[in-house]
Each structure stands twice: as C-alpha cells, then as structure tokens.
Amino acid sequence: MATPNHRLPTWTVATIGTSVEGRPIERLDSRPDRVRCHVVVVCGVHGDERAAADLADGFGRIDRPDDLHLTIVPLLNPDGWSAETRNNARDVDLNRNFPWGWPRRPDSGAGPASEPETRAAMLLLETTLPDLVVWVHQPLNYVAALRGCPDRYADIWSEVAGVPVRRNLVQVGGGESWVDRRLGVPSMLVEVGGTLADAAGVDAHVAALEALVSAVRPA
Ligand SMILES: [Zn+2]
Numbered sequence: 728m729a730t731p732n733h734r735l736p737t738w739t740v741a742t743i744g745t746s747v748e749g750r751p752i753e754r755l756d757s758r759p760d761r762v763r764c765h766v767v768v769v770c771g772v773h774g775d776e777r778a779a780a781d782l783a784d785g786f787g788r789i790d791r792p793d794d795l796h797l798t799i800v801p802l803l804n805p806d807g808w809s810a811e812t813r814n815n816a817r818d819v820d821l822n823r824n825f826p827w828g829w830p831r832r833p834d835s836g837a838g839p840a841s842e843p844e845t846r847a848a849m850l851l852l853e854t855t856l857p858d859l860v861v862w863v864h865q866p867l868n869y870v871a872a873l874r875g876c877p878d879r880y881a882d883i884w885s886e887v888a889g890v891p892v893r894r895n896l897v898q899v900g901g902g903e904s905w906v907d908r909r910l911g912v913p914s915m916l917v918e919v920g921g922t923l924a925d926a927a928g929v930d931a932h933v934a935a936l937e938a939l940v941s942a943v944r945p946a
Pocket of ligand 1: 772773776822863864865
C-alpha cells in the first residue's frame, strides 16, 4: 500500500446535494494548481454494498500524479447506507434512475432522474466533465470499460485487482451508462467481490486505482 503523497494538495470537502432524508452528499477533492487530468470516483450508490466506506477511504490515500485532480464521492446514497438498504429512502435503485434508457420498473423511480441523489451526481459530472468516471459497486467481481472508455483502463484494473474484465456492459438507467452515452465521458464500472467489507479485496482495488490514475490521459 502506498503512502500518501504529501507534495499534493490536501483534500477539500464540499456538498453536491442532499438525499431524500436531507443527508449531505459529499465530494472530496484533491486539486492541484495545474491540472492535466480529472478523475471522479463514485462509491456507495447502493447502501448495502458495505465495502464502500473502506474503499473510499483507501482511494483517498493513493499516491497520485501531482497534476491529477481526483474527486471522490464516498457515499452517493447516504440514506441507504444509514438503513443498510440497496435503494434510497424512497426505495428507488439509483442505478436504474439515470436518464439513459430509463427502465419503467417498480424501483426505478417516478421518472428519469426523479431522485435527488441521481441529480446530485449528474450535476457534478455535467459541470466538471472529467476525463474518467469510475463507479464502484459490489459484489459481482468484475471490471468493465463502457463503450467510449479505453479497454486498457479496465485491463490495468483487472491485472492489479485480480478481477475479470466484462466486455460490452450496458445497463439501462445506470449512472455508468448515462455518463458514457449522454456525456461522452469515459466511464468504468468496478464490481468488488464479497458482500461484506474485505480488507484484502479493498487493498487490491485501492492499488488498482493507484495504477490507473498514472495511466489516464486527457479524454
Ligand atoms: Zn451496486
């Protein structure tokens, strides 16, 4: 595990929105004066994926290029995290609520982007248009580069974290798919294995992000 790079700026914390129950949704930024690349990592879309907190904490400690702007959303679904439920406080699966191919299902929301958590993520990504977005989920144990994302990004993650690559991933209503199809921003989905926080698995995925951010090029 790498030690923090103390030459880099310290983290700032800001709020990108609030949840249905009024909990703040935070973003953490490490932003140098001269930015070559901006990578956003979104964790905790589903509240029952309990490795999210340890993963976000680990991602914040990686060694990273001193011209990289790294943004981490540790917990997009703080109500679900608090209740330990997959869905948000209105029982909506946020990863079926994004406005690309929105599926009409009982848990996909009243309409596309009906949920404040979804809109908070959209606003962050629409206004920053980063060079890469990494969406972190659990427990399916694979990594996927969506259509417009270089395959080598998934290959790097796969090799370092020891998880298989899944090709041709598309998920209607998914945040990762919305970023790819609507924003045209490179988007990856990482599915960490295991249903509970697993220290070994967390460390491997943290190492994978560290390797990836050194390889990311401006989109
Ligand atoms: Zn998930």
